[in-house]
Amino acid sequence: MDRAELIALALYREGLCPKCGRPQRVCTSHEEQGPEFTASYKVCRATYARIEQWNALTDGGKTTKPYAGSYLWTTTTKDRR
Structure with a gap:
């Protein structure tokens, strides 16, 4: 990987939620505007x-x-x- 790819990967990972692994813009979106989630285990x-x-x-x-x-x-x- 070159430097630009490593920086892009670091920025991408920085934007992920540490809890669910989804992009933070998705999992922290307003309930009325974002996707609906269901939970299972x-x-x-x-x-x-x-x-x-x-x-x-x-x-x-x-x-x-x-x-x-x-x-x-x-x-x-x-x-x-």
């Missing part, structure tokens, strides 16, 4: 599994384990056969 099952494990270790999040902040959490994928 998906569950990250790997994160869900970590949260379940954490809750099991801490009695549903009620008690804190000593040094809990030092735990390094990982998830693995198991084949369904």
Whole structure:
């Protein structure tokens, strides 16, 4: 890439919303004038599994384990056969 392309890319990225990734002029437009948005979500099952494990270790999040902040959490994928 040449310098002009890098500058253009930086300016483009600067104009994107840090929350949704759309251009800020679109996602912050007035409700009456801009597009209509609908929301949906998906569950990250790997994160869900970590949260379940954490809750099991801490009695549903009620008690804190000593040094809990030092735990390094990982998830693995198991084949369904």
